[in-house]
Amino acid sequence: MLVSEIDIITPQTVNDCLLILSSHETEHRLIAGGTDAVVRMKEGKWRPSTWINIKRLKELRYIKEKNGTIHIGPLTTHTDIIHSPLLQKKANVLVEAAREVGAVQMQNMGTIGGNIGTASPAGDTIPALYVLDATIELQSLNTKRLIPINQFFIGPGRTIMKQNEMITNIIIQPQAENEVGIFQKLGPRKAQSISIVNVAIMLSMAKDRKCLEGKIAFGSVAPTIVRAKKCEALLPLSPLTDDIIENIAKVAWKEVMPITDGRATAEYRRDMASALLKRGLYRLMKRWENK
Incomplete structure (x- = not known):
């Protein structure tokens, strides 16, 4: 064409x-x-x-805090997210994800609304939005509706958004003082690659290594994002010692549902999902101890 x-x-x-x-x-x-x-x-x-x-619709490019939640306009670029003091402080898992979206040129041009609307299972910001309990605002000429992100995607490249609707706001829950988050990605080439596997983790912590609650979202391992519910259920059962982290990582191997394609085999993706989760939990424990 x-x-x-x-x-x-x-x-x-x-x-x-x-x-x-x-x-x-x-x-x-x-x-x-x-x-x-x-x-x-x-x-x-x-x-x-x-x-x-819609690039000229500057009214859709913003990052602001309102009524205890954070609102992000769909035309907000990945670079905007990376450099936002508000998100660095209260949604660092999204900042880390935005840093992994291609090269700097793509971060400057690409928007969070585009990443969501494309609905790729490998989209880097999407697992982060899952663990931040994001809500997607869809607007048409006469109506507006708020959709929890876990109800928004229905398959690769497919969402519930109607032809007469557009994304006009993304609402996320800010991280609490006792929460730590991380985003990790495995790709074939650094900085310019589509994820083979990615994962976002958010933990609500008590003293020492005791986890009160956790959220884990894997990308590129199923038709849509996978919330690792079985892994999440294990997080609060006991302090996150080396043995417990090892066991949780093994559960992740069974919980993801990857396919084999030109970038990786299903078995390799399972292995890497387990490895990324294990490494992420170790890194979060270190962050919590240093906080």
Whole structure:
């Protein structure tokens, strides 16, 4: 497809965009940073008759705290997230995930809304949003609805978002003083790779190595993100000693559901999911002890 064959509409306000979405009968897709769109077009996968360019909607680019929650606009770039003092202090697991999103150029261009909307099981920010109990705000011309992130994705590249809707806000729960989080990723090449496996971990800690509650979300090991519920159930049972961490990591091997593809075999992904979780828990214990 030549550039001249692509129909692009550029709304100037969110309301203009919602009006276009409500009236546009032909196949269309929203585009912001375009880091995913360009790749998919080259692969011949995304060829809508119309692209709706929302990059100019500056009202959708923000990071702010409101009523005890953190609100992030969908046009917020990964670089914005990385350099946000608020997120560094209260959602460092998301900051760590944003640092792993491709090279610096992709971090500058790519947006968190695009990462969510693409709905890739390997999307780096998505496991972090799971452990931060994110809520996705979807808006159409006449309605607005709030969707817990674990209900938003229904398969690879598929979400519950309707054709007349767009993401207008991402709401996350800030980390408490006794919470520590981490994001880890395994990719074939540093800085510019799609995840073979990734994992986000959030632990609520008491004294010593006693975990009160934990959340673990794996990416790139199933059609959508996997919350490792069996692993999570083991976290508060006893202090996280070396033996307990080893046992929890073994449970992760059985809990993920990967496939074999051109990047890795299913067995390798299982092994690496277990290894990443084990390493992440050790690192979190060290962070907690040094806090």
